[in-house]
Amino acid sequence: MDYVSLIFIAIGLSMDAFAVAICNGMAMKSVKVRHAVAFGLMFGGMQAIMPIIGYFVGSLVSGYIESFAYWIAFILLALIGGKMLLDAFRGKEEDSIKDGQFISLAALFALGVATSIDALVVGINFALIEWNIWISALVIGVVTFTLSFAGVYAGKKLGMALQKYATILGGVVLIAIGLKILLQHLFF
Secondary structure (H helix, E strand, O other), X not given: OOHHHHHHHHHHHHHHHHHHHHHHHHHOOOOOHHHHHHHHHHHHHHHHHXXXXXXXXXXHOHHHHHHXXXXXXXXXXXXXXXXXXXHHHOOOHXXXXXXXXXXXXXXXXXXXXXXXXXXXXXXXXXXXXXXXXXXXXXXXXXXXXXHHHHHHHHHXXXXXXXXXXXXXXXXXXXXXXXXXXXXXXXXX
């Protein structure tokens, strides 16, 4: 594997985090730098940590993780997306958006884990091909940080036109991402 391939892997891994950041940016009352940094650090950090964990776990449990990890990602994203939909339809949007922040730190962590499960599997693959995990983790983390940071701002720009439906759209997108992860694993 070469470094150009690594960049494309990093971009591919960060797309789910980017989409989630956009959806959350859409639902925020106001976007502050600290919110975008929080998304970037959480998503970039989780995307950097997961391949390292996967690398060290390696082939010992690769069959178990590969078959189970996608279910975890699907369940986490579906639960968080489902809660967003429930809150939107029950009129609880104002409870989930406080001081311009859309989600709690616990929910942000859960999203970080859910969107980085595929990076765990990539880390296992890196162990099998004996690729440098430290450089890989750094590149994946920086790319994801950058795209997630930008995604929050992009979402806010899009959200101005869709403010009323941002929470519903965010919930649907999270469920769709979880379903996509699961279907890719089951059928492709």
